[in-house]
Amino acid sequence: MAEIVGHHLQPILDESVFQGLGFAVADRGLLGAAARRDLVATLVGYTDVARRLGADAVTFVGTEPIRRAADAARVVHDVGLATNAPMHVVSHEEEAFLTIIGVTEGLPVRHETLVIDVGGGSSEFCVVGPSMPARAAGLQLGSARLTDRHARHDPPTSSEVAAMRAAARAAVRAAPNARPTEIVAVGGTASNLRKVLLATDPEQRVSRESIAEALAILAAQPADLAAERYQIRPTRARILPAGAVILDAVLERYAVSALRVSETGIREGTILAVNHAGPGWRDRLATLAQGWRA
Numbered sequence: 001m002a003e004i005v006g007h008h009l010q011p012i013l014d015e016s017v018f019q020g021l022g023f024a025v026a027d028r029g030l031l032g033a034a035a036r037r038d039l040v041a042t043l044v045g046y047t048d049v050a051r052r053l054g055a056d057a058v059t060f061v062g063t064e065p066i067r068r069a070a071d072a073a074r075v076v077h078d079v080g081l082a083t084n085a086p087m088h089v090v091s092h093e094e095e096a097f098l099t100i101i102g103v104t105e106g107l108p109v110r111h112e113t114l115v116i117d118v119g120g121g122s123s124e125f126c127v128v129g130p131s132m133p134a135r136a137a138g139l140q141l142g143s144a145r146l147t148d149r150h151a152r153h154d155p156p157t158s159s160e161v162a163a164m165r166a167a168a169r170a171a172v173r174a175a176p177n178a179r180p181t182e183i184v185a186v187g188g189t190a191s192n193l194r195k196v197l198l199a200t201d202p203e204q205r206v207s208r209e210s211i212a213e214a215l216a217i218l219a220a221q222p223a224d225l226a227a228e229r230y231q232i233r234p235t236r237a238r239i240l241p242a243g244a245v246i247l248d249a250v251l252e253r254y255a256v257s258a259l260r261v262s263e264t265g266i267r268e269g270t271i272l273a274v275n276h277a278g279p280g281w282r283d284r285l286a287t288l289a290q291g292w293r294a
């Protein structure tokens with residue numbers, strides 16, 4: 001929840017909860033009644049708090065787990081009925097556009113930039129530049145998905161890390177063709193890698209060498225210990241090595257030595273898009289991703 005002052009977001013409330021929706025869909029192809037009830041209860045709680053604090057608009061965005069869930073229509077119906085607020089199940093492309101809006105805050109991009117969001121089930125790519133239309137794509141490549149397929153030990157063995165690395169390299173070949181001068185990473189993978197590295201630099205940059213260092217740290221201890229030591233959720237710590245491998249593969253794919261970590265992303269982008277474009281925000285995302293501020 002945020003207030004917009006001069007195009008900038010001023011957070012009022014920032015909460016999150018890990019509900020394992022991606023794992024549920026991967027296991028059985030749908031959320032199921034129990035997971036739907038938990039999700040709806042969580043969103044009802046968020047809605048009540050937001051409206052009590054004065055929010056004039058509440059918007060829910062469903063991403064990869066909901067996109068893949070066989071009961072997605074039921075999820076959308078139940079959420080709307082319980083909260084009286086719309087849930088938009090966005091495409092890979094729409095998710096990427098929202099992410100870049102969150103990073104740029106509506107400012108035009110001055111040089112070719114790639115924004116990457118590594119999720120649990122997929123990764124979203126958006127390329128934008130000063131003289132090119134925004135292009136977005138999603139890959140079925142995520143940290144939870146990669147862990148489930150290739151890692152059986154905690155921490156993962158060197159051979160398991162190698163298998164995840166090979167799979168990530170193969171998958172990112174399908175990422176958008178681009179020649180970015182800057183790569184910006186958003187989401188929990190990038191921000192939690194900085195926690196493992198105890199990074200404090202104001203530019204929030206993470207190099208390939210730093211990623212290798214973080215992987216070595218994570219490979220030397222089980223996820224529960226890493227979670228306690230670096231203040232990371234245990235579920236996140238378990239899949240973080242796979243996320244690191246994916247980010248490294250992205251840097252290798254585009255021949256860029258380091259990326260910048262941004263703490264803003266799809267949530268901030270959604271607030272800005274809804275505020276600027278109103279009810280038709282989804283129809284204008286490609287244009288909004290180019291920037292609208294002078």
